[in-house]
């Protein structure tokens with residue numbers, strides 16, 4: 001019998017509501033949910049292909065355990081026992097520090113990924129944690145950590161109310177937005193134009209978004225920090241820096257920023273950025289003149305040599321023009337599972353470098369080490385070497401620099417467990433693979449993206465299709481994995497213990513907090529009042545009820561509960577973003593610290609690069625997004641790839657002619673870490689001297705089970721990197737704007 005079910009799409013950050021058609025427990029169709037309070041019916045080709053992804057025949061349905069060197073299907077009990085034995089053997093001989101954790105980007109798209117990884121890391125007592133953040137947005141966390149005292153307090157552009165939007169290194173018409181969760185980004189940009197607003201795009205590529213802009217500026221890749229500094233200079237020099245009465249009392253350090261910006265005149269940076277000085281002045285003047293404006297930077301401005309400085313200067317510009325924390329500017333969302341607001345109080349501030357990586361001495365950032373350092377932490381001999389890995393939804397062989405080295409390093413591990421639905425380039429090295437069920441059989445709540453959404457809403461999707469008997473869901477897999485690494489991998493291990501522990505800890509701290517709505521109450525009694533059919537639903541109920549819109553367990557009887565949310569399957573609209581300063585601040589001063597010492601200390605490096613003028617001889621490479629792809633995830637879905645290889649080296653026609661390359665010719669591309677070949681695609685949209693290759697490809701390794709992807713494997717762009725190029729403040733790999741050489745491939 002055919003039925004429909006609602007499901008929030010987990011395939012990108014836009015979090016659209018979908019209506020799934022389900023026939024005999026298979027998803028046969030997906031469309032946008034017109035009644036969804038956040039997305040109002042928007043859907044893109046990826047969401048529309050939800051069923052094809054969900055029913056991909058290459059998905060693993062049973063665990064795999066390595067026996068006699070080969071992975072073979074096993075029972076769940078055998079698999080968890082093998083994890084307990086494998087991790088136990090390594091920790092018994094070498095301690096917990098010999099085990100690393102690798103968390104991939106899909107963790108922020110699943111409910112389990114939002115709830116269990118912190119407990120997993122705590123159970124292992126390891127400081128070797130690597131995530132996709134240091135291949136992506138960590139510079140923004142670091143800049144916000146220093147500015148606001150909280151690395152997760154990230155202001156997002158108030159898209160629905162701004163008059164002037166400046167996008168830097170972002171292509172939301174293709175990516176559908178990132179670090180700014182907004183379903184129907186194309187519609188929001190059209191609405192901006194309809195109400196007379198202006199769109200400015202800063203990007204070395206004339207992307208689809210740049211095509212739609214009122215103004216497009218195309219600097220040399222990786223030079224955004226200098227360009228933004230010059231805009232700051234213009235604001236001060238022309239008397240345009242005016243935070244306004246509401247914001248000014250919350251700011252400190254503006255005078256120091258003015259001094260730092262003194263020698264970043266438009267003329268000083270023009271050659272380095274390859275942008276005329278007058279164009280930089282125009283950008284600054286237009287920003288200052290706009291009634292309500294927001295500056296926003298994304299991957300092209302973060303995964304670069306000066307990513308943290310660029311991320312910092314984005315918000316310095318928002319602050320100096322009075323656009324930080326006001327409607328139409330850059331605002332802080334308030335998610336339903338955030339802690340209920342407390343009275344403003346100074347925090348401890350943000351710090352990095354509490355420990356360092358063993359081999360290269362990279363500072364810890366947000367409890368993580370650079371993903372670019374993963375291979376060397378495994379393959380460099382010596383005390384403290386990583387000998388085992390717990391990998392959750394990560395594919396560092398394709399996503400981290402020097403995939404071949406990572407490949408070899410993983411092959412040399414004593415033990416590795418992967419939580420992954422696919423046997424891919426990374427999980428093929430595992431000793432145990434634990435496959436989570438497809439998305440339609442999983443519950444969904446967006447813990448991460450609700451903190452980045454351009455409008456406050458709350459939505460929850462229970463599983464749309466029941467699990468097959470005896471199959472654990474992803475929360476249970478991660479809970480049992482936690483128990484297994486604690487040595488409790490037996491069949492009697494009760495995953496509810498993991499949820500109970502998290503509930504007890506949260507209620508313990510809340511009941512002791514005089515500003516909590518449950519201060520002084522009995523923690524066990526509160527736990528007994530939780531609703532929900534599963535451990536993860538009980539945790540969600542707890543978080544919602546303790547949150548800013550929650551019922552506070554009776555303190556606000558009309559407030560939010562999970563039961564109330566289940567009654568509203570299209571979600572609840574919590575309204576537009578509201579100003580949140582100073583409550584959001586956790587800096588020691590209680591202000592927005594515009595000139596935090598750690599940020600200021602990196603400015604001389606930028607100054608030196610500008611003085612040097614940059615490498616103007618080499619071709620430099622940048623990445624790009626595609627509407628029908630997301631990282632390495634969807635290359636095995638023929639309805640999305642269309643059987644065509646989109647992994648082409650885009651190149652300006654003049655560069656191609658100079659190098660003797662025609663459209664479709666094979667090019668050999670060489671970088672610090674190795675060489676690859678890819679077909680050339682002539683693209684006049686690119687700056688001269690800049691080539692573009694997308695990431696997440698390179699599905700040509702043996703031992704995987706990716707039937708469609710391996711037919712059109714593409715090339716792994718990260719093979720061009722050796723892991724040595726990092727933004728030093730954040731440990732983020734330089735994935736955009738690095739030098740390469742290109743020649744005909746013989």
Ligand code: SF4
Pocket residue numbers: 009010011012013014015016042043044045046047048176183
């Ligand atoms: S835009 Fe993103 S969330 Fe929306 S349907 Fe497409 S992939 Fe899913």
